[in-house]
Amino acid sequence: MPSLADEHRARAIALLDELRAGIDTVAAGDEAVRFQMRRYIAKRLEFDERGTPTQRRKLKDEKVKYQKGLCALCAQRLPDRGAELHRLKAIDGYTPANTMLLCRACHERAQASDVSGIPLEAPAVQP
Numbered sequence: 001m002p003s004l005a006d007e008h009r010a011r012a013i014a015l016l017d018e019l020r021a022g023i024d025t026v027a028a029g030d031e032a033v034r035f036q037m038r039r040y041i042a043k044r045l046e047f048d049e050r051g052t053p054t055q056r057r058k059l060k061d062e063k064v065k066y067q068k069g070l071c072a073l074c075a076q077r078l079p080d081r082g083a084e085l086h087r088l089k090a091i092d093g094y095t096p097a098n099t100m101l102l103c104r105a106c107h108e109r110a111q112a113s114d115v116s117g118i119p120l121e122a123p124a125v126q127p
Contacts, residue, residue, distance in 0.1 A: 072100035
């Protein structure tokens with residue numbers, strides 16, 4: 001994934017500085033409030049990128065049905081717990097068209113190889 005250009009990195013740093021100052025102002029010296037606000041904001045930013053756990057669980061359930069309980073790469077039966085959603089293009093998020101459900105071993109291989117051996121697009125039929 002390409003990194004931010006210097007101009008955008010500088011803007012991101014400025015935004016972080018503003019956010020930190022805002023958190024400090026609201027926390028008014030209370031370390032517990034500062035800690036909880038940082039956690040809350042970090043989680044919400046993560047949800048912006050990945051969706052909520054409930055949204056990902058629903059997508060996993062759809063993928064299990066669509067893939068007939070099989071790993072999209074090795075075609076072995078997916079475990080009852082621990083199957084992992086793999087995004088074909090991370091920037092496109094967790095959508096039915098951009099994900100496949102993999103067993104842990106295949107997901108580790110897919111992440112390690114970047115795109116080697118991974119279809120460049122999701123299966124043609126979607127749930």
